[in-house]
Amino acid sequence: MNKKLLEIYRKNPKPYEQGEKMFWNDEHISKQMLKAHLDETLESASRTMKTIESSAKWIYSLVENKKNVDVLDLGCGPGLYAEQLSAFGCKVVGIDYSKRSIEYAKQNALSKQMQIDYRYENYLESVFDKSFDLAMMIYCDFGVLNPKERDGLLKNVYETLKPDGIFVLDVFSQYNYKNFKEQEMITYEDSGFWRSHPYVCIKKDRKYNEVYLEQYTIVDDKDIKVYNLWNTAFNKKKLKDEFQKAGFSDISFYSDCTGGKDDEQSSTICIVARKK
Ligand SMILES: C[S@@+](CC[C@H](N)C(=O)[O-])C[C@H]1O[C@@H](n2cnc3c(N)ncnc32)[C@H](O)[C@@H]1O
Known part of the structure; x- marks a missing residue:
């Protein structure tokens, strides 16, 4: 165990290197994630x-023809x-x-008598059985993906959009990271986000050009696990290039997903791109 910790601490992972897999389905972490999603103060x-x-x-106002609008919400x-x-x-x-x-989403829709087709699926492997007028991916999940995954996702979404369909997503801007510092922090919790029992959390923040890492090493009485949370900082050119490469055109930028005016000092960039 000591050797493992030494090794983790000694070397930094390569950009986008995966840590623990299936983070989203860990029994305890997924409960904390859902709590965070639903917490109005967070x-x-x-x-x-x-x-x-x-x-x-x-986002709905961007859809021109409001009849039978098919929407795809990636990472809903x-x-x-x-x-x-x-x-x-x-x-x-x-x-x-x-x-x-x-x-949770399925139960909620059921209790509100809403017809929403929720699917437990990896959006990097989705094979779509219908076409959409609008695809969306909200809260900067696109930047978590490595360049190959982003290319694949954009091509897949492009294919599944109807002609004139749009894709709306947001990413963190380079401005968002202006105060980012490489640093380490160690905390102890009796119970917290990562475990229901006592653990030590070693957080390492690292920067690799426009790619940022928040690495959480969780040490409890039995094990050491490493979670690598990656993010990519974009500028408009980089984002536009990636969308155009996948075939998108008619591209416009906003500061966020409420349609805020494009602003160099916004922490996010929202892109709206069309399939022609
Ligand atoms: C930052 S949250 C945003 C959730 C939602 N869009 C919102 O803003 O309320 C990212 C979501 O993407 C999901 N996610 C991450 N990777 C995924 C993947 N490969 N396939 C499908 N969903 C994924 C996570 O489970 C999580 O619910």
């Missing part, structure tokens, strides 16, 4: 309900946006790789 997993409502409204989590769009009359397919979030 913006760590989902934004506040006020922002979600105005985002959904703005507990369905906070899917429900809003469903209430506007859209037919929504929501995809997420967290069983707990998808189960």
Whole structure:
């Protein structure tokens, strides 16, 4: 165990190197994730309900033909946006790789008598059985993916959109990382986000050009596990290039998913791109 810890601490992972797999389905962590999604005071997993409502409204306003709108929500989590769009009359397919979030979303839709097609699926492997007018991927999940995964996802979404269909997503901007420092922090918890029992958390922050790592090494009485959380900082050119490579055109930028005016000092960039 000591040797493992020494090795983790001595060397930094390569950009986008995976740590523990299936993070989203860990029994304890997924419970904490869902709690964070639903906590109105936290913006760590989902934004506040006020922002979600105005985002959904703005995203829906981008759809030109409002008849039978088919929507694809990638990484839908507990369905906070899917429900809003469903209430506007859209037919929504929501995809997420967290069983707990998808189960919660399904139950919620059932109790509200909403027809939403929630699927427990890895969106990097999705084979779509229908076409969409609008695809969306909200809260900067695109930047978590490595360049090959981003290319594959964009091509797949492009293929599944109807002609004139749009893809809306947001990413963290380079401005968001202006104060980022490489550092380490060690904390002890009797019980917390990572484990229900006592553990030590060693957090390492690292920067590799435009790629950022928050690495959490969790040490408990039995084991050491490493979780690598990656993120990519974008500028508009980089984002546009990736979308154009996949075939998208008619690209426009906003500061966020509520349609805020494009702003160099925004922590996020929202892109709207069309399949022509
Ligand atoms: C930051 S959360 C955003 C959730 C939701 N869009 C929102 O803003 O409320 C990212 C979501 O993506 C899901 N996710 C991550 N990787 C995924 C994958 N490969 N396939 C499907 N869902 C994934 C996670 O389970 C999580 O619910």
